[in-house]
Amino acid sequence: MPTTIKVEIKRQATPDTAPFTEKFEIPYRPGMNITSLLGEIALNPVDVSGKPTTAITYDSNCLEEICGSCAMLINGKARMACSALVENLEQPIKIEPLSKFPLVRDLQVDRSVLFENLMRVKAWVPVDGTYDLGSGPRVFPQQQEANYPLSNCISCTCCMEVCPQFNEATGFVGAATIAQVKLFNNHPTGKVFKEERLRALAGDGGIQECGYAQNCVEACPKQIPLTNAISDVGRDVVVQKIKDFLRG
Ligand code: SF4
Ligand code: SF4
Ligand code: FES
Numbered sequence: 501m502p503t504t505i506k507v508e509i510k511r512q513a514t515p516d517t518a519p520f521t522e523k524f525e526i527p528y529r530p531g532m533n534i535t536s537l538l539g540e541i542a543l544n545p546v547d548v549s550g551k552p553t554t555a556i557t558y559d560s561n562c563l564e565e566i567c568g569s570c571a572m573l574i575n576g577k578a579r580m581a582c583s584a585l586v587e588n589l590e591q592p593i594k595i596e597p598l599s600k601f602p603l604v605r606d607l608q609v610d611r612s613v614l615f616e617n618l619m620r621v622k623a624w625v626p627v628d629g630t631y632d633l634g635s636g637p638r639v640f641p642q643q644q645e646a647n648y649p650l651s652n653c654i655s656c657t658c659c660m661e662v663c664p665q666f667n668e669a670t671g672f673v674g675a676a677t678i679a680q681v682k683l684f685n686n687h688p689t690g691k692v693f694k695e696e697r698l699r700a701l702a703g704d705g706g707i708q709e710c711g712y713a714q715n716c717v718e719a720c721p722k723q724i725p726l727t728n729a730i731s732d733v734g735r736d737v738v739v740q741k742i743k744d745f746l747r748g
Contacts, residue, residue, distance in 0.1 A: 503528055505537060506548075506592035509556055511606045523548040523592070534574055534581035534595065535560050538607075558607035565721060568654030571598055571661070572607050578658040580721050598661045611657045617673040621697045623680040625690040637688035650683035650729065652722040659716035659726060671705030675716035678707060679729040685736070698733075698740040707734050 505526045512519040525548045526540045535558075542555035560570040563582045570581040573596040575589055586593065601609035627633055639647075653676055660666045660674040681697045684690035701707045710730055717726040 502591070505532070505586055507537060508592050508594050509607070510594075510596040511556065512597075512603055513605060515603050522553060528586065530587075532586040534572075534584040534586065534589075534593070535563060535570060537586060537593075538581065556607060557605040566654060568656035571611075571656040571658050572596065573598060573661075578661040578719050580656060580658075583721065598657065600661050600666060601657065611655075614655055614657050614660065614674070614676060617677040618680060620673065621677055621681050621700045622693040623677065623684055623697075625684060625687055626692060627689060639688060643686065647683055647686050649722075649724055650679050650686075653679060653724055654722060656721060658719045658721060662715040662719040664713055664715065665709050665711050670709045672709035673701065673705055673707075675710075675720075675726040675730060676724075678710075678733050679724055679726055682729040682733050685733075694736075695740060698737050699744070701733065702737050702741055707737050710734075 505528050507524045507526060509522050509524065510519055511522050524541055524546075526537055529536070532540075538556050538558055538560075545553045545555050547553050558570065558572065558581065560582060561567040562569075565580050565583045568580075571578060572581055573594075574581065574584050575594050578598060581595075595607065597603055597607045598609050598611075601611050601613065603609055627636075655676065657674075657676070659676050663672070663674055665672045666674045678701065681701060685694045685697060707730065712727065712730070714727050717724075720726060
């Protein structure tokens with residue numbers, strides 16, 4: 501491993517100013533990941549030519565691939581900065597913000613569209629209240645095993661970044677939202693909203709926008725079975741459409 505790491509970072513001060521690339525050379529430390537590398541730059545913000553600059557803006561929180569906040573393009577791949585080990589990356593390491601979301605500054609983007617989509621499909625179990633609800637319904641182990649992988653979503657939006665159908669023209673909700681529909685429709689209490697969730701995916705921007713290219717499942721850092729979820733929910737949406745048609 502070389503003693504220094506060469507890195508090129510795409511920066512942009514505001515959404516309305518022109519982007520530019522800044523190059524750095526950072527001393528290598530064993531076990532270094534992209535988040536720690538960005539931290540090193542923050543400690544001593546000087547570019548490769550020795551010119552002082554500013555710390556890079558980026559999101560991060562848990563540093564263990566749980567919070568989903570540090571997604572960015574690293575050597576062209578949508579992935580989590582905190583789990584991207586420098587020693588496994590080709591140099592110069594190229595770091596850019598996710599491209600499908602409004603830019604805030606440098607590597608920070610606004611991914612609130614995912615949370616709006618989750619609200620659109622009521623991706624929650626409706627148990628809020630100030631009174632004692634008693635114990636929840638029994639969930640058998642087989643069902644728990646089926647649901648657990650879906651519950652691992654960290655809302656990182658990597659699946660949306662790589663999806664050819666996730667763009668302004670389609671308004672597609674994306675794979676993560678569809679997988680959460682499956683999770684909450686499978687839940688004995690959560691399924692009270694099953695029909696509403698399926699109807700929310702039946703219209704424009706819904707599940708029919710998916711071209712089944714499977715980029716999403718390859719990009720997901722949590723190995724969530726996204727394409728299975730899309731197939732299952734797609735079938736349920738069709739059944740719901742037929743039921744609604746027959747009900748008139
Ligand atoms: S299967 Fe393809 S089109 Fe469908 S959500 Fe995944 S990446 Fe997008
Ligand atoms: S489904 Fe996977 S890639 Fe998509 S937001 Fe959830 S964890 Fe990230
Ligand atoms: S900092 Fe939480 S996933 Fe990377």
